Amino acid sequence: MRPVRSLGAVMALVAALATGCGGGTDTSGDATSGAKTVTVQAANGAVTVPAKPERIVSLSPAHTETLFAIGAGPQVVAVDDYSDHPPNAPKTKLSGFKPNAEAVIEYKPDLVVVSDDLNGIVKALEKVKIPVLLEPAANNLDEAYDEIRDLGLATGHSDEAEKLVTDMQASIKETVDAxxxxxxxxxxxxxxxxxxxxxxxxxxxxxxxxxxxxxxxxxxxxxxxxxxxxxxxxxxxxxxxxxxxxxxxxxxxxxxxxxxxxxxxxxxxxxxxxxxxxxxxxxxxxxxxxxxxxxxxxxxxxxxx
Structure with missing residues (x-):
């Protein structure tokens, strides 16, 4: 489910939280195998991306946090205006609520990550051959973990993503048990x-x-x-x-x-x-x-x- 928001932005997030989550992860093309591309099962289908993209744009604050947490931060060239964590994320005027394909394209991304397909952003970017991962708001913990793994596979950081999931699971269990x-x-x-x-x-x-x-x-x-x-x-x-x-x-x-x-x-x-x-x-x-x-x-x- 942020920085300071207007009520309209809050309710936009509420709508996002009501949506479904993406599919599972296809590890058949894992970057560790030496393949030049990998395929990730996202909400917009099977997406083929470079084995380790070098110019990632994130239009989702949640996914921005994940990208940096799994070690993909150096590959991120731009994030949306609500991505306030971590502080060193390359925050821009790009909007995740009203995404503009032309503005995103200016950053010459080889991978774009979104949590909502607003303003037809997915098709607009796919039309110019830019891989887009649509990973919607998670409905449950398993979906949240699945999306972290998706981002790990898509960025060449599968091991780090799996460790993050394991650490999160252990921390949550410890808190609940205590x-x-x-x-x-x-x-x-x-x-x-x-x-x-x-x-x-x-x-x-x-x-x-x-x-x-x-x-x-x-x-x-x-x-x-x-x-x-x-x-x-x-x-x-x-x-x-x-x-x-x-x-x-x-x-x-x-x-x-x-x-x-x-x-x-x-x-x-x-x-x-x-x-x-x-x-x-x-x-x-x-x-x-x-x-x-x-x-x-x-x-x-x-x-x-």
Whole structure:
């Protein structure tokens, strides 16, 4: 599932998180075999790319993080305007929300990585023979790991990608195992200050589910979108044990600001220190910093119990 965002950008991400994920990885052309190209199964089909591309453009903050985490950073020549991590990523004015094929082509990429096919960017680049990997927002942990492996294969860093996946799995397991199951504890995850939230069936909801937390937004999702907008009355009535704020940067929210909302000062989470201020970016991306999000949840669970 970021840097400071407008509400429109937040909701664009919400739409992205609702999409499906790409296919599996075809290792038949792994760069270690000496082949000149490799084939990766992505959401846009089987994509053939150079065995080790030298001019990568990323239009996805989550994938930018992964590329650098697996050692492909030196191959990246440009990233989109929301790719704020790591700090040394070559940030540009390229947009992942309104991608412009001509602007991307100016960087002469031999591989472009996207998480959404907006403005027909995939076909536009394929038309000029530029390989594009469409790796959408992950629906679950397995898909997140699969996409990391895809990027490893596509960039000549399969071993590093596999190690990253193994390390992430171990860290997440350690955090969950160290936190006793949150039996009966309820939570509210805030996407923005308009009270948009996530349900248990979303990627984020499944992460919370690892700890046995109960999501108050589930019964409010009448449209089954996975991303309902809660009413103030409903939220106050539910009185969640934990409140996770994923809008600290986009909307300037924190424990102090929400305590000033009408009626919120009486909520148990507000009175008992159950408000958790998350980094918007870490709480919305399905890449290498996911274990940090998990640790934030684990620490909150242990504090409340």
């Amino acid at each position: 936190s006793s199951k949150a039996k009966g504890l309820t939570y509210y995850h805030e996407l923005d200050n308009q009270l948009h939230s996530v349900t248990s069936k979303t990627f984020l909801g499944q992460i919370y589910g690892l700890f046995g937390l109960r999501n108050i937004a589930d019964e409010a999702d009448e449209a089954s979108s996975g991303y309902p907008q809660l009413s103030r009355e409903f939220l106050l009535k539910q009185d969640p044990d934990l409140i996770f704020l994923a809008d600290t940067k986009c909307c300037g929210q924190n424990a102090e600001t929400i305590a000033k909302r009408p009626g919120w000062s009486d909520l148990g989470a507000v009175k008992n220190g159950g408000v958790v201020e998350l980094d918007d970016a870490i709480a919305s991306r399905w890449g290498p910093r996911l274990p940090e999000f998990v640790k934030a949840i684990g620490a909150a669970v242990q504090k409340v119990q």
